Amino acid sequence: MTATADAEAAANELTPLADYLGSVLRRLRALPPLDLDLTQAHGNVLAEDVVAPHAFPAFDQAAVDGYAARWEDISGGGRGPSYVPAPSGTPGGRTIRLNVVGDLGAASWRPVRLTPGSCFSVAAGAPLPVAADVVVPVEWTDQGMAAVEIFRTPKRGYGVRRAGEELPAGTLLARAGTYVSPALVAVFAATGIGHVVVRPSPRVVIVATGDELVDVGRGSQPGQVVDANSHALTAAAAEVGALAYRVGICDDDPEGLRGLLEDQTLRADLIITTGGTGTGPGDMVRRILSRREGGRAGPVTFTDVALYPGTALGFGTVGAEEVPVVCLPGDPGAALIGFEVLARPAIQLLAGAEPVFRPSVRAHLLETVSSPAGLREFRPAHVAERRGGGYTVQPLSGGPFTLSGLAEANGLLVLGERVTTAAAGSTVDVLLMDRRR
Template structure:
């Protein structure tokens, strides 16, 4: 695990973050589409437009429990009873009376037709009798079985759902790039779809490197550092929607690390490593992945990016399958910020999701803060909506390296390379973090 360079030593040779991200993301392509059963499609992104093969509702049906009737019969009976239909009343206790000639449930399938001055008792979802154009709710009647007294006359069409009134056949249900939500699964199923073509969830493997690392369940001590990175980044990848696999800890053994990465290319669409991105003698990841072989440059390029925290980032491909690999710093705060700015967009791009970056807002800063010159800083913060519109943002104590601040934050305050001081009351950019409760 390597310490991050001094943030104040912002040199001109640092690559602007926007330029670096553009160069990396242009090298990635969405994963090939996959035809999935509808029950497995949730959480994926559609690879093509989806059109309704059938109408919804598929047939004329009752929208409420009640009595299906012809509105003209009810209206005529209402007039003869001495009150106006459609005005929701029965003056003087007068009612409309219809004969109940049968019952229809959601499983009824034989077509039936209404005769004059008759009705069917119907359950919500039941097919309507032919010529029926109104359903009188149960609570507006005496709930009679052979004959029913109607106390309140509905308007024509009340309680009726016509075939295709919500989604006619041929309706565009969702465009390519749309995230498949539970509600969208319901829409697909209701219109007759049993499978959809999606981009598969990327398989992301996370590897932590360093001789000093030990697994969780104990405290750190001199010469040992608990591996928080692989656990945190596995959770972060899963939050994005990836199928995340934590490999665990790999010592700074060149052959072991090379073999591990080669093995993981068989099951990964993206590999994320942490640690060893610097130029010190123990930075094995950088030494192995930049080593020239056969006169060719190494498969991964490490770049000093104008980013705080964590300027050293690596990107390239490994293995015969040329699986993309993202190399993040070993310091946990820097690794998590590096994940947000580089690995998370890469996962979204592989998944075909749009947009690839988190949403952002402009917010009024509540406290004056300073930032290292020449670096784009991402600082944990709490963002809140203001009464009357807009947002405020409060930087959290400790700066971007504090894990407690990252755990508490619901946003990342972004300060550009030219910003050294941001005054209270100024307007700044804030990335909105997901915080599922």
């Protein structure tokens, strides 16, 4: 057999990525809902639809600072206004004078009524007098206090916000699965909501494994590797909205690893390990967590997935509470790609977020690239919008294993299992990594 044929035969023994993700995500359930105070709800995902109990605005109010009046008085159709010569240069040659019978601020609460030929000085947010249907902006007047001269006539309804104009009572404000943003918090508060039912942010614990690992703050030496993974994965989990906890480095000690994972189940909704997922002599995570005990399979199943980089992934549960655990490769590039394709969707699912995957677009490829046969490759790339619509994608140098490429990328070029070469000018799939949830 040729080298290409050997590679294809080996790839055929791998589990397709889509099948693997489906089997994992079907085993996860969104976390139980919580009723949270509105100030604590930001960053979570709604567990229930939210309906406005009250209208917004709650009452007719002024939208601008100015003078609340009857439009027929300032348009010339009423009996009350007095016409006076306009200042030099004023269009129309005359102004309208109204009596100012009071001032209304946002804290005013007594109902008042306009009579013909009169107006109220109002601040933005103040309740409108009965019969008022226009607010003349203060800059269109002489800003008079006892009487005001109006130099410019607005249209009927200008500067007025009617009760329920934006959100009538009973409006569906947000559906279950919606991320609670600062603006949505404002909408809830404005319509009288003080508590919402949300899915809690998942608590995610990150553990780096390996005798060779040393902590950051130094350079790598022969026999030592600086632990970049646990720091990067903690940041990645926090970026997706999890409460992320880095517990540091765990040596390749079977009892030490089991004890550490057991301890972390008390504060974790998901545990992520990195390193030791392969079949080499130093890959202890796979040996320890997949070991059969009492005739039963180990708590974690390791699968060789048709994924490049990083084919070896693990998933299962640990502890009496059966906390889910995701096991990612030890190479930093493969660990970050594994997080994107497996751990990130798992966190989104636990949080009740929809959709669980990053958005994707079809883009015009600017450079010919090759890809391993039988593997779905995720390659760092730069995505840009084209004039007139659509996208272009430029693969970044170094391929998927380079940390510098991942740091620069705003997208991941996806090349399917059957793609060995993608020509410049072809259309390809790209995941958008916009660094937002």
